[in-house]
Amino acid sequence: MNPNKFSTPEIEAIYDVMRARRDMRHFVPGELEDGQLERFIQAAHMGPSVGLMQPWRFIRISDTGLRRSIQEHVEQERIATADALGERSSEFMRIKVEGILSCAEVLVVGLIDQRERFVFGRRTMPEMDLASASCAIQNMWLAARAEGIGMGWVSLFDPARLREICQMPDGSQPIAILCLGQVKGFYPAPMLEIEAWDKRKALGEIYYENVWAAEKSLP
Template sequence: MASDGLKPAGPFSDAEREAIYRAIHERRDVRGQFLPDTIDEDVLQRLLQAAHAAPSVGLSQPWNFILVRSPGLRQDIRAAFEVANDEARAMFSGEKRELYSQLKLAGITEAPVNLCVTCDRTRGGRVVLGRTHNRDTDLYSTVCAVQNLWLAARAEGIGVGWVSIFRDADLRRILGIPDHVVPVAYLCLGHVRELYDIPELEARGWGDRNELANLIFEERWGVR
């Protein structure tokens, strides 16, 4: 390695590159396929290290990871989810409400490990390099950590489900999250029996994947 900390860059081998793209395309949001088997602590630490290796604005590393394993605490979280889920269901109508009622949207008590990923908005001080003109870049950084963990989990054979249907105040109260910290993602982690070939919401008819070509513009918005 050169004295300035740089080293030669180049593409991965064909097998390495294929594995990266496989993890990306086979990643799934897991709801109902969790097994009760515990996750080996070495595997869990690798997943958290992958998350911690994410890029962050100004190297602020604003994330924290709250591991939730006790059955009682997960029951409290599930109760909070069910209240919010009933509210969410009522926001849809007709066929959408009927389909919503059939979807399993959380594996909180089935997955052996729950993980709340947070963003400490004071991390790095009052002025953070790269955050001077867009305050939300710390939140974006935390989401990068979530994606890192998700892809690493797929490579480890661990399923991940992101549960977003909560009242913010409920999650803060149950997990003791202070006001200056934002709960960004509540994740369910565990070994899985199987995965959908395509995203479950697509398979169940909730929506269709957009064609990439329809989402690409050249130089300016709307120019194809």
């Protein structure tokens, strides 16, 4: 018996939350409970980070005008992305990609400036600060899902422009716009799978042993 294991119901609950997590775009009116946002940020702050550098910073967007400016910029980037997609442009434009104006809370997540000072674990892989911040965001996502709150990660933005909008310091890097709020229900599968944009790969396509297997050619 492994003395470090959680109980069977606790283990099942963790896997249930991971299976039920969704990147949400559709929100309904309603605020978060008192203290709920702080719990989610605390969950993120408990995430692992290389060299314990804790590179994440969270900006709560409570100003309506600022939220609208962010949404307008994302919309511009959505159109630019559609243009870059070529033949899938019209298909992409039918997909809802953000809920910035309809969700209860908007957070901008950024990496700290002067990250070059942190060498531990980053000497050959400086991108590990982004990996660390992504772990923090995943923590928040799972905590929100466990409490029945939807969360969506928006990445359609120009980092330099978003940095300017949010008055972030030079050298910092915005990596995510997070939308959190009440939802009518969670998608039964990833939204992009429902929209037939793509589908989750089978384990046999992403799991190798000893050597990287040859990728199957695309149809």
